[in-house]
Amino acid sequence: MGMDERQHIIAQRYELYHQKIYIEEHIKNEILDIFKKTEQDKYYITPTFLEFFFKNDTEIWLNFARHIENKRCLEIGSGPNGASIQWLFVREWIIIDPLIDEYKKLLVESGSIVSWPANIKTYAQNAENIIAELKGKIDGVIVCKNCLDHAGSHLEILRAISEYAVKGCKLLLWTDLYHLLGHDEGHSNITANVDEFKHYIEALGFDVLYGTPRFREDRSTIEYGCVAVKSRESEPFPLSYKKGKSKFFVIFAALLVYYILKVKRKILKRKGYKSFFL
Numbered sequence: 001m002g003m004d005e006r007q008h009i010i011a012q013r014y015e016l017y018h019q020k021i022y023i024e025e026h027i028k029n030e031i032l033d034i035f036k037k038t039e040q041d042k043y044y045i046t047p048t049f050l051e052f053f054f055k056n057d058t059e060i061w062l063n064f065a066r067h068i069e070n071k072r073c074l075e076i077g078s079g080p081n082g083a084s085i086q087w088l089f090v091r092e093w094i095i096i097d098p099l100i101d102e103y104k105k106l107l108v109e110s111g112s113i114v115s116w117p118a119n120i121k122t123y124a125q126n127a128e129n130i131i132a133e134l135k136g137k138i139d140g141v142i143v144c145k146n147c148l149d150h151a152g153s154h155l156e157i158l159r160a161i162s163e164y165a166v167k168g169c170k171l172l173l174w175t176d177l178y179h180l181l182g183h184d185e186g187h188s189n190i191t192a193n194v195d196e197f198k199h200y201i202e203a204l205g206f207d208v209l210y211g212t213p214r215f216r217e218d219r220s221t222i223e224y225g226c227v228a229v230k231s232r233e234s235e236p237f238p239l240s241y242k243k244g245k246s247k248f249f250v251i252f253a254a255l256l257v258y259y260i261l262k263v264k265r266k267i268l269k270r271k272g273y274k275s276f277f278l
């Protein structure tokens with residue numbers, strides 16, 4: 001699963017095409033509004049982010065905001081309007097997104113921002129390629145929202161995340177794992193097994209604190225989101241993480257056992273056996 005290089009180039013063309021339209025039609029006004037509110041309250045957070053990662057609870061958000069305020073934070077696959085451009089109270093942000101230079105240009109040209117914020121350093125590259133100077137250097141938060149199924153290798157990106165995070169660093173993660181109705185050229189499938197994916201995050205040294213609410217109300221995808229904290233070293237690679245059993249597998253196994261018992265019962269009945277189990 002994931003994408004090869006050619007598929008990823010096509011996916012990124014698709015991404016840029018849609019983001020251009022989105023910046024013109026929505027993001028410009030969204031960003032202008034957020035900046036206006038941030039001038040009055042530096043900890044302003046949009047209702048979407050509050051609900052998504054902070055249980056709609058301002059206290060949880062404020063504790064989190066104070067935790068990251070004086071730290072170095074990283075956003076992977078930020079798009080043009082990620083957490084990094086919204087939470088400007090943070091001392092230092094780093095963005096890794098292959099399209100970030102295009103977004104910067106589009107944001108300035110569209111009048112969404114006057115100039116690029118000085119506290120956000122950017123790397124216009126794929127996050128699969130580990131950046132040596134960031135290893136063990138992120139102590140605030142790593143945000144990776146709606147990026148993994150747009151990338152070439154989600155496993156390589158997760159591995160990079162675990163190498164950048166020091167103990168105590170938070171992780172805000174959300175991704176579509178599996179597109180139940182099929183997917184277009186901008187997306188790929190990761191896995192249909194949520195438990196397996198969660199075990200992978202844990203094997204990378206993160207403790208999952210809580211999950212995010214369901215985002216796709218139409219249930220068109222299997223999704224996974226969490227707030228986690230780096231608590232220990234990652235297991236050595238390749239990870240020997242315990243595979244969880246997918247819901248499909250559990251249902252399939254239960255039906256199989258039921259069917260076998262039913263057939264067995266019929267055979268025994270036909271042979272005239274009476275058993276405790278009948």
Ligand SMILES: C[S@@+](CC[C@H](N)C(=O)[O-])C[C@H]1O[C@@H](n2cnc3c(N)ncnc32)[C@H](O)[C@@H]1O
Nearest residue numbers: 077078079097099126127145146147150151152
């Ligand atoms: C759907 S957008 C999500 C933007 C934003 N995080 C949000 O939730 O609105 C996906 C972003 O991931 C970026 N992306 C795609 N492949 C990537 C990769 N290999 N490494 C880092 N970012 C990638 C894309 O350029 C795009 O900006």
